[in-house]
Amino acid sequence: MISLTRRQIEALLEYDHAAGLIEDAYRASSLGKVNLPPVGHIVFPDHDGDCHIKYGHVEGDEVFVIKVATGFYGNAARGLPSGNGISLVLSAHTGAVKAVLHDEMCMTDFRTAIGGAIATRLLCRPDAERVTIVGSGVQAYKQAEAHARLMPDRRLEFLVWGRATEKAAAVVKELAASGLWAEVTEDLEDACRNADVVITTTASTAPVIQHGWVQPGTHITAIGADAPGKQELDTQLVAEADLLIVDLGSQCLDHGEVATAARAGLVGPDRLAELGEVLDQRKPGRTAADQITIADLTGIAAQDIAIARMVVSAFERLEEAK
Amino acid sequence: MISLTRRQIEALLEYDHAAGLIEDAYRASSLGKVNLPPVGHIVFPDHDGDCHIKYGHVEGDEVFVIKVATGFYGNAARGLPSGNGISLVLSAHTGAVKAVLHDEMCMTDFRTAIGGAIATRLLCRPDAERVTIVGSGVQAYKQAEAHARLMPDRRLEFLVWGRATEKAAAVVKELAASGLWAEVTEDLEDACRNADVVITTTASTAPVIQHGWVQPGTHITAIGADAPGKQELDTQLVAEADLLIVDLGSQCLDHGEVATAARAGLVGPDRLAELGEVLDQRKPGRTAADQITIADLTGIAAQDIAIARMVVSAFERLEEAK
Numbered sequence: 001m002i003s004l005t006r007r008q009i010e011a012l013l014e015y016d017h018a019a020g021l022i023e024d025a026y027r028a029s030s031l032g033k034v035n036l037p038p039v040g041h042i043v044f045p046d047h048d049g050d051c052h053i054k055y056g057h058v059e060g061d062e063v064f065v066i067k068v069a070t071g072f073y074g075n076a077a078r079g080l081p082s083g084n085g086i087s088l089v090l091s092a093h094t095g096a097v098k099a100v101l102h103d104e105m106c107m108t109d110f111r112t113a114i115g116g117a118i119a120t121r122l123l124c125r126p127d128a129e130r131v132t133i134v135g136s137g138v139q140a141y142k143q144a145e146a147h148a149r150l151m152p153d154r155r156l157e158f159l160v161w162g163r164a165t166e167k168a169a170a171v172v173k174e175l176a177a178s179g180l181w182a183e184v185t186e187d188l189e190d191a192c193r194n195a196d197v198v199i200t201t202t203a204s205t206a207p208v209i210q211h212g213w214v215q216p217g218t219h220i221t222a223i224g225a226d227a228p229g230k231q232e233l234d235t236q237l238v239a240e241a242d243l244l245i246v247d248l249g250s251q252c253l254d255h256g257e258v259a260t261a262a263r264a265g266l267v268g269p270d271r272l273a274e275l276g277e278v279l280d281q282r283k284p285g286r287t288a289a290d291q292i293t294i295a296d297l298t299g300i301a302a303q304d305i306a307i308a309r310m311v312v313s314a315f316e317r318l319e320e321a322k
Numbered sequence: 323m324i325s326l327t328r329r330q331i332e333a334l335l336e337y338d339h340a341a342g343l344i345e346d347a348y349r350a351s352s353l354g355k356v357n358l359p360p361v362g363h364i365v366f367p368d369h370d371g372d373c374h375i376k377y378g379h380v381e382g383d384e385v386f387v388i389k390v391a392t393g394f395y396g397n398a399a400r401g402l403p404s405g406n407g408i409s410l411v412l413s414a415h416t417g418a419v420k421a422v423l424h425d426e427m428c429m430t431d432f433r434t435a436i437g438g439a440i441a442t443r444l445l446c447r448p449d450a451e452r453v454t455i456v457g458s459g460v461q462a463y464k465q466a467e468a469h470a471r472l473m474p475d476r477r478l479e480f481l482v483w484g485r486a487t488e489k490a491a492a493v494v495k496e497l498a499a500s501g502l503w504a505e506v507t508e509d510l511e512d513a514c515r516n517a518d519v520v521i522t523t524t525a526s527t528a529p530v531i532q533h534g535w536v537q538p539g540t541h542i543t544a545i546g547a548d549a550p551g552k553q554e555l556d557t558q559l560v561a562e563a564d565l566l567i568v569d570l571g572s573q574c575l576d577h578g579e580v581a582t583a584a585r586a587g588l589v590g591p592d593r594l595a596e597l598g599e600v601l602d603q604r605k606p607g608r609t610a611a612d613q614i615t616i617a618d619l620t621g622i623a624a625q626d627i628a629i630a631r632m633v634v635s636a637f638e639r640l641e642e643a644k
Contacts, residue, residue, distance in 0.1 A: 001424065003325060040362045042377060042386065047415050053375060053388065055364060064364065066375065066390060068410060070417025084417045086410065088390060093369050095392025095406045100422055102323065 002089075002099035002315060009103045012314040013110050013307075015149040021310050022114050023279050025058070025302035029248060030276025033059040034302045048073045056301040057092055063312070064092045065305040069108060081105070087308045099312045107311065109138055111303040113146035115247065116221045119275055119295035120197055121150050123245060123286050124219035128196030129154050133171070134188065134208060134232070135201035136162030139223060140171045143199050148180050158182040159191045189213050200224050200232040207234040216290035223297045228255040233294070239266035242291035243284075246272050248300045257296040324411075324421035324637060331425045334636040335432050335629075337471040343632055344436050345601050347380070347624035351570060352598030355381040356624045370395045378623040379414055385634070386414045387627040391430060403427070409630045421634045429633065431460055433625040435468035437569065438543045441597055441617035442519055443472050445567060445608050446541035450518030451476050455493070456510065456530060456554070457523035458484030461545060462493045465521050470502050480504040481513045511535050522546050522554040529556040538612040545619045550577040555616070561588035564613035565606075568594050570622045579618040 004012075028034050040053030049072035057064035069085040076082060085108060089099040101107065116139075120128075131147060133140050144158045158175060160182060162168035168184045175182035185191040192198055192213040198220045202208055211234040214220065220241075224232045238244065238261040246252035249272050253262050261267040273283040275295065286293050326334075350356050362375030371394035379386035391407040398404055407430060411421040423429065438461075442450075453469060455462050466480045480497060482504060484490035490506045497504035507513040514520055514535040520542045524530055533556040536542065542563075546554045560566065560583040568574035571594050575584050583589040595605040597617065608615050 003422075035364060037362060037364050038360075040359060040375060040377060042357060042359050042379060044379065044386075044414050049414070049417055051377075051386070051388075051412065051417065053362060053377065055362060055373075055375065057364060057366065064366075064373070066373075068388060068412070068419075070412065072415070072417040075416055078416070080416055080418075084412075084419065086419050086422075088408065090373065090390070090392065090406075092366050092371070093394070094397055094400070094402055095371055095373065095394040096402075097390075097406065097408050097424065100325075100408075102419065 001097060002312060003102070004099065004311065004315060005102050006104045006106055009101055009311055010106055012311050014314070015114065015146065018110065018114050018307060018310055019118060019150055021306040022111060022303050023118055025306040026247065026274070026276035027280050028058050028276070029300055029302040030274040030280070035059070036301050054301040054304060056305060058302060058305055061305070061309070062092055063089050063098055063309060065089055065308045067301070067304045069105065087304065089308050089312050101308060101311060107307045108304070109142050111307045112139060112223060112299055113142035114150070115297050115299070115303055116143045116199060116223050117146035117150040119245060119297060120147060120199070120219060120221045122275070122278060123243070123293045123295055124197050125217055125286070125289055128219065129156055130195050131156050131158050131197040131199065132185070132191040132195040133158055133160045133199050133201065135224065136160065136164065136167035136171050137201060139201035141174050143201055143223070144175050144180060144182065145178060156181070159185040159195070161185045161188045161191055197221070202232055203230065204232050205229055206231060208232045209237065210234050211237040214292055216292060219293045221295045221297065222257045225255065225257050225296070226298050228259070230255070231257065231260050233257045235261050235264055235266065238294060241294045243286060243293040244272050245275055245278060245293065245295045247275050247297045249274055251298045251300065252296050256298045257294070323419060324634060325424070326421065326633065326637060327424050328426045328428055331423055331633055332428055334633050336636070337436065337468065340432065340436050340629060340632055341440060341472055343628040344433060344625050345440055347628040348569065348596070348598035349602050350380050350598070351622055351624040352596040352602070357381070358623050376623040376626060378627060380624060380627055383627070383631070384414055385411050385420055385631060387411055387630045389623070389626045389630070391427065409626065411630050411634050423630060423633060429629045430626065431464050433629045434461060434545060434621055435464035436472070437619050437621070437625055438465045438521060438545050439468035439472040441567060441619060442469055442521070442541060442543045444597070444600060445565070445615045445617055446519050447539055447608070447611055450541065451478055452517050453478050453480050453519040453521065454507070454513040454517040455480055455482045455521050455523065457546065458482065458486065458489035458493050459523060461523035463496050465523055465545070466497050466502060466504065467500060478503070481507040481517070483507050483510045483513055519543070524554055525552065526554050527551050528553060530554045531559065532556050533559040536614055538614060541615045543617045543619065544579045547577065547579050547618070548620050550581070552577070553579065553582050555579045557583050557586055557588065560616060563616045565608060565615040566594050567597055567600060567615065567617045569597050569619045571596055573620045573622065574618050578620045579616070
């Protein structure tokens, strides 16, 4: 039985390898090859906390994965992270527990960042280089890093905007330390008007990006709206986009950016394509340089499965090499 | 973070202490003080396996528990146990993972046995000593052991019946090695007619105990029927019992012994009392020596929570004492 700490797991996370596996996960998901029972959920109202249990199995895989993620929003006041997590990898042949991954959310952060970068790489203009990052949390940094790693042939320039400018400055400092070109912006409208790519990473419940700000040819990857009630993009912007790509149709119609437009009757399931369908070329991606494309990502268990499997395989290879 | 192996956990399981905690768990459950979301379930038809995820929180507890249990029924042919399991104990204040208990089902076996013994102790005649154990699996031995431990003032005599007599003989040998009085019986009808207590532990899907076999004054603890389609007791026996006690009403009406009688229209929810209600004296238990009483136990997550908490507390006390 394998048991790995966050530090051990972080040392095993590898961008290019993970990107391939996560693309496969999107493909498998959109082909209906992932058995995903309903997500488990329990709330702790006295401590402003909750716990989600996501689990599933990809057809033919030797293992299945159970991911437990908690969010306790009073933790910050105690100097503790809000999010926490652990993943279990079990044999799909015998039920034996193969690995316990004490990732404390780092695998979720990693797969979320890679998902965003896969979507952008697939859907942005071939010459896109100016990237506006909206938000200043963990994903602001992680998305920029993943985008740079997955598109090494481009000279990406990041503008980072946050409600708290000092937090955006901290993200920029961290990106610069990683050798990336990054600057803070305090003018979000201007940063959107001049962007080739906009990546939204906030926990906002009201539109942050307005309709008129986004110019033809822009690609938006929206990852903040991962629960009912969250919204980062103006409804009209979503409704009028040339291309709406989602990670999982049913989920995005329930609680993604697309959900608000759908409830307003402006977007139907027929307007959506899944990322896996575009990766598989079963549905078209961007077909013209002046299109506005939006990828609305809510996060899917197939990503979690892919990352957990990658970590376990990488660890096993290291052990064998010893 | 605490991580314990099966061997470490087994050394921490203590009957009397656990019995008190599990009685409290039944009380809390019947008072509606346990938050129990729907059980998660995923199946692996290609490998005749499945996985259940039970989780919940007892009002006011500092921790909550997630129990993962797998059953892969082709394992026996490979010389592996069918059942496997792992429990996670997390803080209900911060979401942090407090303990990973690699119990491989031993905590489930233990709490199931104690639940049976609690029910029998509460509901059998004060002079009951002759116990017929129906079945020859893990629970046949465990139930006998728990009954002996929880009723040390009685000279219990166990008759063990199994479809395969050699398996029943193995259980008897194990019980004798533990200093208990036990014999094999090949005549189940006779063993039931002469029993003060009958404990059914089989995975049968058709009645094993017939109506006319059970004499006035007998108590039956039925623990085998823990899933839809399973049945050990004749429907008429259940319908005509003087007292029907369940661990969780809603669950037993769905897949306990009571479910078959309920579907036949012979038993309604008004006929049932929960074990916690009788322990709390909010509903009566046995009121006469000639009553036939039945405890129908399907297993509840509150038991799992109690055992996991006990193991973690016991480990912490040992560590502090070092």
